[in-house]
Amino acid sequence: MLLARNILLVDDEAPWLRTLSVTLQRLVPEAVIDTCVDSRQVMSRLNNTDYALVLLDLTMPFDSGETLLESIRQAHPNTRVIIVTGVNEVDTAVRCIKHGAYDYFIKTDDVADLGHSVRRALEVVGLERNYTRIKDRFLTKTLNQPDAFSHILTCEPALLDQFRYLEAIAFSPEPILIQGESGTGKKAFAKSCHLLSAPEQPFITINLAGMSAQQFDRQLYGQLSQLPGESVAGAIHHAQHGVIYLKDIAQLPLDSQAKLAEVMEQKIYHPIGSQQGYGVNCRFVVSTQVDLIALNQQGDIRSDLLYRLRGHKLTLPPLRQRKLDLTILINHFVQQAAQELQLNPPPVPSSLVVQLQHYGFPGNLYELQSMVIDAVSRSDAVQLNCAPFMQAINDSKVASEVTQTFVFPAQLPTLADMNQALIDEAMNRTGQNQTAAAQMLGISQSALSRRLTKDK
Numbered sequence: 479m480l481l482a483r484n485i486l487l488v489d490d491e492a493p494w495l496r497t498l499s500v501t502l503q504r505l506v507p508e509a510v511i512d513t514c515v516d517s518r519q520v521m522s523r524l525n526n527t528d529y530a531l532v533l534l535d536l537t538m539p540f541d542s543g544e545t546l547l548e549s550i551r552q553a554h555p556n557t558r559v560i561i562v563t564g565v566n567e568v569d570t571a572v573r574c575i576k577h578g579a580y581d582y583f584i585k586t587d588d589v590a591d592l593g594h595s596v597r598r599a600l601e602v603v604g605l606e607r608n609y610t611r612i613k614d615r616f617l618t619k620t621l622n623q624p625d626a627f628s629h630i631l632t633c634e635p636a637l638l639d640q641f642r643y644l645e646a647i648a649f650s651p652e653p654i655l656i657q658g659e660s661g662t663g664k665k666a667f668a669k670s671c672h673l674l675s676a677p678e679q680p681f682i683t684i685n686l687a688g689m690s691a692q693q694f695d696r697q698l699y700g701q702l703s704q705l706p707g708e709s710v711a712g713a714i715h716h717a718q719h720g721v722i723y724l725k726d727i728a729q730l731p732l733d734s735q736a737k738l739a740e741v742m743e744q745k746i747y748h749p750i751g752s753q754q755g756y757g758v759n760c761r762f763v764v765s766t767q768v769d770l771i772a773l774n775q776q777g778d779i780r781s782d783l784l785y786r787l788r789g790h791k792l793t794l795p796p797l798r799q800r801k802l803d804l805t806i807l808i809n810h811f812v813q814q815a816a817q818e819l820q821l822n823p824p825p826v827p828s829s830l831v832v833q834l835q836h837y838g839f840p841g842n843l844y845e846l847q848s849m850v851i852d853a854v855s856r857s858d859a860v861q862l863n864c865a866p867f868m869q870a871i872n873d874s875k876v877a878s879e880v881t882q883t884f885v886f887p888a889q890l891p892t893l894a895d896m897n898q899a900l901i902d903e904a905m906n907r908t909g910q911n912q913t914a915a916a917q918m919l920g921i922s923q924s925a926l927s928r929r930l931t932k933d934k
């Protein structure tokens with residue numbers, strides 16, 4: 479949670495101000511505390527510095543605390559005021575709260591309670607500021623740092639919206655969840671987040687597919703060992719203030735999920751074998767190909783992690799819903815492939831995009847990229863060879879006809895045979911990616927994993 483920092487303590491008794499300042503600094507170490515003994519200076523101090531919170535005495539020469547409370551609430555509605563006074567009267571307290579005081583304390587009250595109230599007020603102001611910044615950035619049509627998105631080609635309004643949203647949340651300390659099918663550009667967006675927030679710092683990817691809880695804990699948090707050469711620093715240490723990209727969070731074993739949620743919440747981690755906690759300074763960007771809410775309902779993802787991740791969420795559309803982008807993407811991949819193959823880029827026939835309008839691109843940008851490489855390598859200098867595209871369009875038509883009509887052999891296969899054949903086909907089609915195969919089969923990844931293990 480983002481904590482606003484600046485506090486102004488106002489009281490005409492200088493010794494009390496000093497004591498209060500020292501006590502509060504101990505209770506809320508992140509706070510930046512200023513003091514003011516002259517009530518006439520309060521408003522000008524507030525005009526010059528962006529205070530999140532004012533702690534205000536009531537009985538002071540010149541301007542009374544109650545007058546100042548009204549002026550502050552009117553001129554600086556985002557600044558909270560806590561009354562700290564010797565006046566122990568219910569009527570006064572009620573009046574102050576009515577006029578917008580956040581809280582009311584008697585000077586003899588327990589300072590720990592005052593400390594809690596101050597911390598809560600700072601958190602509230604921090605959240606409000608964060609929310610306003612995100613809203614303002616999101617409503618702005620232009621981008622502050624377009625260069626951070628130069629590797630993501632698009633003219634789709636839905637994706638351009640995601641650029642502005644990412645720019646708005648780039649400095650928020652909360653994790654970012656990016657959802658989308660394989661090859662929709664999740665990692666490309668994670669890199670944009672890195673370029674926006676900490677380009678000088680490391681960007682570390684951890685692919686969670688097939689990773690055990692122990693492997694994950696060791697890789698992320700590191701391990702402290704008495705044995706020479708066995709200690710290893712984790713990604714959180716290496717990333718410093720940079721970005722850690724956790725690819726395919728749905729594959730994270732349940733045992734590691736609770737710990738990760740807690741680390742994200744507390745911003746403290748313990749390397750394996752260490753009692754000492756260390757601060758987490760990096761930003762987490764997490765990707766998923768599957769709907770985490772559905773997985774949560776099946777018991778495959780813990781609620782604490784799910785809710786921790788859903789603060790900032792981007793959903794990337796599949797390529798079949800990005801028809802406007804086909805032309806620029808094909809041209810871009812043609813240039814890229816020609817450069818790699820050391821050929822002159824062949825011209826793209828204008829009919830190609832029209833022919834691809836109804837193609838589903840199950841492999842999204844990966845598929846388009848490899849089709850283009852295939853096409854460029856078969857091309858002469860006159861025109862791009864469109865055979866690989868036509869082949870894919872025809873194959874998909876045949877496949878959809880087959881699945882629609884289900885032509886079975888004379889002797890029906892058993893249910894077990896059909897199950898096995900479907901699982902094998904889904905695993906082959908997805909390049910042995912269990913999450914994508916499970917999605918294709920309409921079952922959970924853990925259910926597929928159980929079946930695969932049973933077959934071994």
Ligand SMILES: Nc1ncnc2c1ncn2[C@@H]1O[C@H](COP(=O)(O)OP(=O)(O)OP(=O)(O)O)[C@@H](O)[C@H]1O
Pocket residue numbers: 629630631632658659660661662663664665666667725765767807810843844847
């Ligand atoms: N808008 C884009 N313009 C150009 N290239 C792109 C764009 N989006 C993605 N790419 C490229 O497409 C490929 C797939 O993108 P990326 O790796 O970001 O997808 P992903 O969703 O993270 O995939 P996976 O789920 O398999 O990890 C990469 O080579 C990437 O550079």
